[in-house]
Amino acid sequence: xxxxxxxxxxxxxxxxxxxxxxxxxxxxxxxxxxxxxxxxxxxxxxxxxxxxxxxxxxxxxxxxxxxxxxxxxxxxxxxxxxxxxxxxxxxxxxxxxxxxxxxxxxxxxxxxxxxxxxxxxxxxxxxxxxxxxxxxxxxxxxxxxxxxxxxxxxxxxxxxxxxxxxxxxxxxxxxxxxxxxxxxxxxxxxxxxxxxxxxxxxxxxxxxxxxxxxxxxxxxxxxxxxxxxxxxxxxxxxxxxxxxxxxxxxxxxxxxxxxxxxxxxxxxxxxxxxxxxxxxxxxxxxxxxxxxxxxxxxxxxxxxxxxxxxxxxxxxxxxxxxxxxxxxxxxxxxxxxxxxxxxxxxxxxxxxxxxxxxxxxxxxxxxxxxxxxxxxx
Amino acid sequence: xxxxxxxxxxxxxxxxxxxxxxxxxxxxxxxxxxxxxxxxxxxxxxxxxxxxxxxxxxxxxxxxxxxxxxxxxxxxxxxxxxxxxxxxxxxxxxxxxxxxxxxxxxxxxxxxxxxxxxxxxxxxxxxxxxxxxxxxxxxxxxxxxxxxxxxxxxxxxxxxxxxxxxxxxxxxxxxxxxxxxxxxxxxxxxxxxxxxxxxxxxxxxxxxxxxxxxxxxxxxxxxxxxxxxxxxxxxxxxxxxxxxxxxxxxxxxxxxxxxxxxxxxxxxxxxxxxxxxxxxxxxxxxxxxxxxxxxxxxxxxxxxxxxxxxxxxxxxxxxxxxxxxxxxxxxxxxxxxxxxxxxxxxxxxxxxxxxxxxxxxxxxxxxxxxxxxxxxxxx
Numbered sequence: 107x108x109x110x111x112x113x114x115x116x117x118x119x120x121x122x123x124x125x126x127x128x129x130x131x132x133x134x135x136x137x138x139x140x141x142x143x144x145x146x147x148x149x150x151x152x153x154x155x156x157x158x159x160x161x162x163x164x165x166x167x168x169x170x171x172x173x174x175x176x177x178x179x180x181x182x183x184x185x186x187x188x189x190x191x192x193x194x195x196x197x198x199x200x201x202x203x204x205x206x207x208x209x210x211x212x213x214x215x216x217x218x219x220x221x222x223x224x225x226x227x228x229x230x231x232x233x234x235x236x237x238x239x240x241x242x243x244x245x246x247x248x249x250x251x252x253x254x255x256x257x258x259x260x261x262x263x264x265x266x267x268x269x270x271x272x273x274x275x276x277x278x279x280x281x282x283x284x285x286x287x288x289x290x291x292x293x294x295x296x297x298x299x300x301x302x303x304x305x306x307x308x309x310x311x312x313x314x315x316x317x318x319x320x321x322x323x324x325x326x327x328x329x330x331x332x333x334x335x336x337x338x339x340x341x342x343x344x345x346x347x348x349x350x351x352x353x354x355x356x357x358x359x360x361x362x363x364x365x366x367x368x369x370x371x372x373x374x375x376x377x378x379x380x381x382x383x384x385x386x387x388x389x390x391x392x393x394x395x396x397x398x399x400x401x402x403x404x405x406x407x408x409x410x411x412x413x414x415x416x417x418x419x420x421x422x423x424x425x426x427x428x429x430x431x432x433x434x435x436x437x438x439x440x441x442x443x444x445x446x447x448x449x450x451x452x453x454x455x456x457x458x459x460x461x462x463x464x465x466x467x468x469x470x471x472x473x474x475x476x477x478x479x480x481x482x483x
Numbered sequence: 484x485x486x487x488x489x490x491x492x493x494x495x496x497x498x499x500x501x502x503x504x505x506x507x508x509x510x511x512x513x514x515x516x517x518x519x520x521x522x523x524x525x526x527x528x529x530x531x532x533x534x535x536x537x538x539x540x541x542x543x544x545x546x547x548x549x550x551x552x553x554x555x556x557x558x559x560x561x562x563x564x565x566x567x568x569x570x571x572x573x574x575x576x577x578x579x580x581x582x583x584x585x586x587x588x589x590x591x592x593x594x595x596x597x598x599x600x601x602x603x604x605x606x607x608x609x610x611x612x613x614x615x616x617x618x619x620x621x622x623x624x625x626x627x628x629x630x631x632x633x634x635x636x637x638x639x640x641x642x643x644x645x646x647x648x649x650x651x652x653x654x655x656x657x658x659x660x661x662x663x664x665x666x667x668x669x670x671x672x673x674x675x676x677x678x679x680x681x682x683x684x685x686x687x688x689x690x691x692x693x694x695x696x697x698x699x700x701x702x703x704x705x706x707x708x709x710x711x712x713x714x715x716x717x718x719x720x721x722x723x724x725x726x727x728x729x730x731x732x733x734x735x736x737x738x739x740x741x742x743x744x745x746x747x748x749x750x751x752x753x754x755x756x757x758x759x760x761x762x763x764x765x766x767x768x769x770x771x772x773x774x775x776x777x778x779x780x781x782x783x784x785x786x787x788x789x790x791x792x793x794x795x796x797x798x799x800x801x802x803x804x805x806x807x808x809x810x811x812x813x814x815x816x817x818x819x820x821x822x823x824x825x826x827x828x829x830x831x832x833x834x835x836x837x838x839x840x841x842x843x844x845x846x847x848x849x850x851x852x853x854x855x856x857x858x859x860x861x862x
Contacts, residue, residue: 284828389787457836477834
């Protein structure tokens with residue numbers, strides 16, 4: 107069978123699907139793209155068994171071809187297309203041996219394919235409930251939460267982002283037990299109530315899929331017992347959910363921390379970036395000395411006799427006290443917030459601190475929590 | 484004249500000397516400092532006791548068989564630390580650069596002082612001052628490097644001083660038995676003896692490649708030491724790389740409750756030390772010695788912490804993995820390594836307020852009444 111397609115169009119779709127190909131796949135065939143041709147529609151799929159990406163495009167079949175499935179080595183195909191200027195190219199696949207030949211204006215390239223029937227079966231969105239989310243909201247939610255996920259495989263539930271759909275509220279939560287982010291978007295029309303955990307890696311891949319399109323689109327999110335499906339334009343990302351119970355995060359978020367400190371976000375962030383240079387590189391500890399309308403940020407690294415301190419103006423009228431944090435966490439948290447001013451809601455030096463933006467859009471709500479470092483008595 | 488001059492000061496039979504100083508009726512008698520229990524070992528002994536063949540690390544029961552008249556004293560580490568500090572203060576006042584190698588050993592770098600003071604004369608005066616002010620006997624060795632000075636001080640003992648002139652180091656070491664070289668323990672000496680090597684001179688003449696083949700990396704070091712080569716600097720302050728503690732039991736046991744109890748108390752005492760020094764650990768090691776002296780260790784890397792709860796849990800799981808023989812246990816030990824300065828990061832789900840308050844209160848009690856004032860029971 108034979109079909110022809112514009113090389114740049116194909117490359118665009120292959121690059122999207124390539125996100126699902128892992129650097130050391132479990133099965134050799136997972137190094138390949140699965141091409142499925144039906145009439146004039148070509149479906150390209152790639153998978154690492156955890157996540158799979160399928161994307162569709164129109165091609166010109168040479169004759170009325172029967173349905174065909176073939177697996178084509180990803181690396182070699184991508185490299186070929188990257189090195190070709192935009193032009194129509196023709197694929198010819200031998201239906202017996204799965205040998206592939208590509209014809210461009212310059213010449214002919216042959217490579218060995220495999221039977222597409224051997225490609226692992228991709229998950230189907232059966233029994234799935236679905237909801238439509240604006241693409242920019244999903245993107246924002248991923249950016250704001252992903253950094254807070256854990257890498258500790260001993261607690262699998264924390265290695266993903268927790269999605270909770272409660273009718274019109276969509277909540278995303280991520281935590282590694284030291285910091286926590288809760289991002290809520292209200293205003294999605296939905297009849298659905300569901301919660302599930304999406305692995306960190308899949309969300310990273312999803313971020314690449316969704317940003318390649320324009321921001322005004324929307325993502326159809328479907329979920330069943332084992333998988334979640336995100337469809338954006340003609341691309342679908344399917345991923346296996348983390349099969350674990352998410353900890354009761356609401357129980358650990360303190361509700362009435364009495365000491366509120368308001369400060370300009372960029373001032374604190376820039377100060378933290380400077381101070382963190384002087385903190386110990388393994389612990390990244392910075393100390394906050396809080397006094398009425400004054401915040402002194404300091405750090406020291408005894409091993410190298412490095413130390414630094416800066417005094418910042420803030421809005422605070424509670425009792426003076428000292429609290430220490432991992433500076434890296436604070437930098438990450440402050441970086442993903444958008445508002446001009448942020449508010450710390452603290453209790454004492456050994457209890458969770460809360461960081462929230464002072465103003466935010468009506469349909470959004472974000473809360474960040476950070477556990478302090480225990481200072482000696 | 485010395486290009487480089489290193490002085491080694493070593494207090495003679497330090498613990499025993501302190502005891503004699505405290506109680507003059509012990510003077511001239513064989514004194515043994517060590518555990519008085521059934522399994523105690525000799526920590527230090529006076530020269531009178533050494534004459535009977537008693538040496539440190541020997542079981543006290545055996546020492547008493549060799550020297551039945553010896554006075555056995557449990558010893559008081561706080562007293563010894565106080566005397567050690569007294570001497571450290573004197574040295575700090577006099578010396579330009581010094582390293583406290585242990586509670587009773589010091590290295591001083593006297594490079595460049597020969598021209599103005601005369602290293603040998605200055606050293607003798609320092610020794611006299613220490614003896615006059617502390618009342619404790621001191622031996623010293625002076626030479627071009629740490630190694631030769633240490634061996635020199637060892638040869639000068641008891642209560643003597645030895646100068647190894649520049650250029651004579653090899654001649655000085657040559658006639659000594661190989662066991663005098665620091666770092667050549669019983670095993671090495673035995674292996675060398677089988678090779679026909681008994682004197683340092685012979686060792687120095689062996690091609691280094693041969694030693695490297697027999698002893699690995701250690702072999703090359705041995706050869707260098709035998710040739711009086713030691714470039715290690717006098718380092719004023721050592722950052723502890725790890726802290727550890729171990730406990731030998733009165734009687735060997737397999738009583739799990741008892742063992743877990745001991746493990747907990749070792750871990751919580753070490754964790755307290757960590758917190759006191761404002762440090763965190765990233766590696767926990769547990770050691771078990773069975774009744775037949777076969778010793779096994781197991782370690783794991785963990786996220787930086789100094790809190791009891793995670794450390795107890797990790798130590799416990801290591802211990803349970805390690806203890807797989809149906810055999811009596813003689814000793815258990817715990818080591819924390821990979822230390823950095825810092826305070827523990829609190830955990831959102833596991834560190835509740837009570838736990839933190841308990842930890843802080845326990846630390847407060849320990850600070851006031853000593854590290855053993857309060858311990859955790861087996862949980």
